[in-house]
Amino acid sequence: MSKELFIRTSLQREWLEKLLKYEKDFKEDSQENDKQSSFPKKNVNKLVEMGYTKLTLPVEYGGEGIRVTDMVLLQETIASLDSVTGLAIGWHQGVVGELYEKKLWEKEKLKSFAQEVLNGALVxxxxxxxxxxxxxxxxxxxxxxxxxxxxxxxxxxxxxxxxxxxxxxxxxxxxxxxxxxxxxxxxxxxxxxxxxxxxxxxxxxxxxxxxxxxxxxxxxxxxxxxxxxxxxxGDKINGWILHIPACYLGIAQSARDYALKFAVEHSPNSISGSISQLPNVQSLLGRIDLELMKARHFLYSVAEAYDDAERRSHITNELAAAKHIVTNSAITIVDLSMRLVGAKSLQMSNPLQRYYRDVRAGLHNPPMDDMTISKLAQTAIKEAENK
Structure with a gap:
């Protein structure tokens, strides 16, 4: 499914085009890095060289001052190219974004560290x-x-x-x-x-x-x-943590794209045409896109609410809920994709088995599912008691 619906600014489109130019480069070492447990240094170095890592710095500190919604769009894209690169650089982007938005440090310290980031620092x-x-x-x-x-x-x-x-x-x-x-x-x-x-x-x-x-x-x-x-x-609202669900949404998108390509190209001699014409395969594809649509719309809706100062004041548990919904939908999407592709998805050379393993890491990134559900219940009870 297209992300055109979520591209709102020239800055977003410009950076998407920049990132997609390196799609082949970002993807080519993914399998070997996974096999060797080796960090994708080349990818991260390229992002630093491109100036990506200074985007979340405010303009007055030499950055681009991008919003959470911008970050989500770009982080999702990077993760769809390489999940580890997406998760890793997302932590830097999120930390820097929060530090400067909330002015967590003394002014002089923020100023001096901004110069470090401009010079390529990663935190x-x-x-x-x-x-x-x-x-x-x-x-x-x-x-x-x-x-x-x-x-x-x-x-x-x-x-x-x-x-x-x-x-x-x-x-x-x-x-x-x-x-x-x-x-x-x-x-x-x-x-x-x-x-x-x-x-x-x-x-x-x-x-x-x-x-x-x-x-x-x-x-x-x-x-x-x-x-x-x-x-x-964790009690403080921090929209920059949405880089986490953005990462797992990117993985889900990759799994969906692989499964769709497989469906339209795979043509066993037992049928006429490709398996994409089979009702059971179309059912899987439809369920995959429905999950993807649900997760993406919820995530971007929450990000946009956070970026709006007036709406932000009404946020309670939406950030945690976005992480819960997206990560669990991503797991479902990868699972359905593997069901569609079949036993081939379990081959070590197949990216789906890597997506299957990587996407489960989202369950163990904060906030945890049980805490999110508990807070939703507590908030509802408190609201009812205060009426």
């Missing part, structure tokens, strides 16, 4: 830990920050550090005892005591190299103590 938050589980559930970090002299000394270990091979900066959460809160520290990659422990061994998003980040008494300057939170960050 991601490092928050997950083995003992705390998902940070959105409110666990206190085991990573600690202690003030010694004029610097903070940080020790701990983070897992699921997506894009670890190419990150230039890590935005690390740590418990700050003397502040009785969770602090975030901007730590450059070349900091003494910082290392990457290669622990990534999963069946989904294998090439993301989401290894462990190890911090062994890393000294951080006071100016890099950039945020302090006394409550869960």
């Amino acid at each position: 991601n938050r490092a928050v997950s830990e083995a003992q705390t589980g998902s940070p959105t559930r409110g666990g206190r970090p085991g990573t600690n920050a202690v003030k010694k002299g004029s610097k903070w000394v940080i020790s701990g270990q983070k897992n699921f550090t997506t894009m670890s091979p190419v990150l230039t900066h890590f935005l690390v959460s740590a418990w700050v005892e003397e502040k009785q809160g969770i602090g975030f520290f901007l730590i450059p990659r070349d900091s003494k005591g910082l290392s990457i422990k290669e622990t990534w061994d999963v069946i989904a998003m294998r090439g993301s190299e989401s290894h462990d980040l190890v911090l062994d008494h890393v000294e951080v300057a006071e100016e890099n103590f950039v945020e302090l939170n006394h409550g869960p960050r």
Whole structure:
């Protein structure tokens, strides 16, 4: 199905055209990177060279100041070309977008880091830990920050550090005892005591190299103590997190396109014409496009509501619901695509088996399905009680 309905601006069309010029390049190493659990460095380097990674910087800081809706459209497109590239660069885009929209840091720090981004810096938050589980559930970090002299000394270990091979900066959460809160520290990659422990061994998003980040008494300057939170960050509305469902929507689109191409080209000698004329195949294709349509319209509707300041104030659980709907629809779309293609979809050389594995990773990106459903119920109950 066409995305023309969702292209609203010349900037969107310009960047879609730029990205699609590299469709072949982005796709060509996907299978090998998956097989070797190797990060798509060439793809990410190309995005940096193109200026893609500075799009979410506001215009006053030298960027393009794109909106969440723009990001969703572009991230979906990248993920349809290569899922790992889409998920990885999405974290950078989302972090930068949130930082500058919400002005989470001091003005001078935002200004200096913007220059780093303009020069090619890549950043991601490092928050997950083995003992705390998902940070959105409110666990206190085991990573600690202690003030010694004029610097903070940080020790701990983070897992699921997506894009670890190419990150230039890590935005690390740590418990700050003397502040009785969770602090975030901007730590450059070349900091003494910082290392990457290669622990990534999963069946989904294998090439993301989401290894462990190890911090062994890393000294951080006071100016890099950039945020302090006394409550869960997940309670704050952040539309930039929609890069997550955008990624899985892109994977679903790829699975659908493969299945459709297979249907119109596959012509066994048991029938006249291609299998696309068979009622059961058309039923699968129709269900696939219905799921895709439902997911895309909901995601873009929520993104557009977030970009509208007046409508944003009415958002409650729509961001989480968008992630829930899109990721689960994406799983359904890939499953239906594999049913259509049949046993060939299980061959290691077939991209559908990779989409099948990668798309399930969405279930484990925040927010989790059970939390979304629970919050929907709690909000409904609260509204009823307040009437």
